Amino acid sequence: MNAVNTLDVKGLGHGERENILFPALEEIKDGQTLRIIVEFNPVPLVYMLKAREEFDLSYEKEGPDEWILNVKRVHAAEGEKKEQFKKLLQQLKQGDISEKTKAEAKSLLQTVDARSLGLIEQELIR
Numbered sequence: 001m002n003a004v005n006t007l008d009v010k011g012l013g014h015g016e017r018e019n020i021l022f023p024a025l026e027e028i029k030d031g032q033t034l035r036i037i038v039e040f041n042p043v044p045l046v047y048m049l050k051a052r053e054e055f056d057l058s059y060e061k062e063g064p065d066e067w068i069l070n071v072k073r074v075h076a077a078e079g080e081k082k083e084q085f086k087k088l089l090q091q092l093k094q095g096d097i098s099e100k101t102k103a104e105a106k107s108l109l110q111t112v113d114a115r116s117l118g119l120i121e122q123e124l125i126r
Contacts, residue, residue, distance in 0.1 A: 003029075008037040010066060025049075025071065030111055033072040035060065041067050075111060082120050084108055 007024050009017045021036065028034050036042065041063065049055045054075050060068035075081075088108060091101045112120070 003031075004033040004035055004070075006035040006037065010037060010039045021045075028055075028071070028073040030073050030075060033070050036069045036071060038067050038069070039065065042069055045069070081108070081112060081116065085120055 005024070005028075007021065009020055012020070017038075024034055036045075046057055046069065049057055049071060054073060056072045056074050058070045058072075060070050085108065088101070088105055091097070092105075109117075
């Protein structure tokens with residue numbers, strides 16, 4: 001079962017809303033959903049998140065008094081994956097591979113498609 005966290009930012013000012021919303025979006029892990037409740041259609045936010053290509057977006061409710069947007073992280077950003085791979089490679093180079101490290105490697109490799117893996121590999125060998 002995937003975790004769903006609800007964030008109600010109705011009535012907050014633009015800056016205050018951003019200060020709460022953006023950190024919450026960055027904290028979402030793969031498979032988790034952030035349920036965002038606002039008093040208007042968050043079209044700019046939807047376009048921004050679609051451009052990042054790491055979230056599935058769906059409206060649970062569309063007005064007139066409130067909009068509920070479900071934001072599910074489908075894969076972490078490539079930069080985050082690259083950092084995870086770097087950490088994993090450092091652990092593997094040490095020689096003594098723990099069961100925890102094996103499990104982390106298996107989990108990480110299951111979330112990466114072939115194209116992303118190739119790009120990360122090229123970055124790591126530079």
